[in-house]
Amino acid sequence: MKRAPLPARMLWNAFFWTFERATWQxxxxxxxxxxxxxxxxxxxxxxxxxxxxGPIGWLADHLKGK
Amino acid sequence: MTFTGFIxxxxxxxxxxxxxxxxxxxxHPNTLTFIGxxxxxxxxxxxxxxxxxxxxxxxxxxxxxxxIDGKVALxxxxxxxxxxxxxxxxxxxxDIALFIGxxxxxxxxxxxxxxxxxxxxxxxxxxxxxxxxxxxxxxxxCKVGFMERPERIVLFMIGAFTNRMAAxxxxxxxxxIFSVADRVILTYRILRDxxxxxTT
Numbered sequence: 001m002k003r004a005p006l007p008a009r010m011l012w013n014a015f016f017w018t019f020e021r022a023t024w025q026x027x028x029x030x031x032x033x034x035x036x037x038x039x040x041x042x043x044x045x046x047x048x049x050x051x052x053x054g055p056i057g058w059l060a061d062h063l064k065g066k
Numbered sequence: 067m068t069f070t071g072f073i074x075x076x077x078x079x080x081x082x083x084x085x086x087x088x089x090x091x092x093x094h095p096n097t098l099t100f101i102g103x104x105x106x107x108x109x110x111x112x113x114x115x116x117x118x119x120x121x122x123x124x125x126x127x128x129x130x131x132x133x134i135d136g137k138v139a140l141x142x143x144x145x146x147x148x149x150x151x152x153x154x155x156x157x158x159x160x161d162i163a164l165f166i167g168x169x170x171x172x173x174x175x176x177x178x179x180x181x182x183x184x185x186x187x188x189x190x191x192x193x194x195x196x197x198x199x200x201x202x203x204x205x206x207x208c209k210v211g212f213m214e215r216p217e218r219i220v221l222f223m224i225g226a227f228t229n230r231m232a233a234x235x236x237x238x239x240x241x242x243i244f245s246v247a248d249r250v251i252l253t254y255r256i257l258r259d260x261x262x263x264x265t266t
Contacts, residue, residue, distance in 0.1 A: 015247075037221075
């Protein structure tokens with residue numbers, strides 16, 4: 001995998017996770033997870049307990065001028 | 067310092083005080099472990115009722131017990147092989163209890179889709195632990211994969227406090243599948259290399 005291009009290596013390292021906690025790679029993964037959890041509109045994933053379009057939906061509506 | 071390291075250090079302040087108190091009261095670490103699973107069962111009940119915020123607070127208390135049992139064992143010199151085994155077994159019960167709470171909730175809402183998501187997330191969460199335990203009976207160490215128990219617990223709390231449990235279940239499911247795959251791949255590679263080295 002060391003000879004593969006950078007994006008492929010990044011994807012492989014994210015999949016084949018060998019990093020310790022409290023490393024910058026761990027921080028990046030945590031930020032990505034939190035972004036998914038908090039920004040994904042509950043309606044997109046048909047959340048049984050939460051409703052609405054969330055920040056992304058609000059932004060999309062705002063950009064559409066609704 | 068990384069921001070996750072910084073948050074970890076902040077959380078350690080109250081935990082150190084609780085550890086000192088437990089040591090002073092001479093509470094046996096195995097008892098702390100058992101109290102943890104009882105409180106987690108209460109959190110599971112709250113999840114099943116859809117009371118996410120109270121479930122989140124109860125999970126914090128339960129996981130304080132989960133976290134400090136090993137530290138108390140170290141400080142009191144009561145580290146034992148059985149303690150490690152007991153901790154692992156009780157942790158699985160705690161994991162399953164929380165997932166069952168969510169499965170009950172989604173089932174009562176008639177949401178079979180999320181019953182399945184929660185069930186598969188539970189399956190792969192358990193397999194993450196099992197693959198490591200089984201692998202480490204064959205190889206020295208199998209500590210790969212992101213989605214371990216502390217990550218799952220923190221995600222459960224985030225999902226409960228911010229009412230984003232569905233998104234959390236998806237994250238746990240996908241990353242637990244990756245973690246199981248990582249452990250299978252690593253074990254396969256190490257065992258293959260050992261066999262090759264033995265035959266040459």
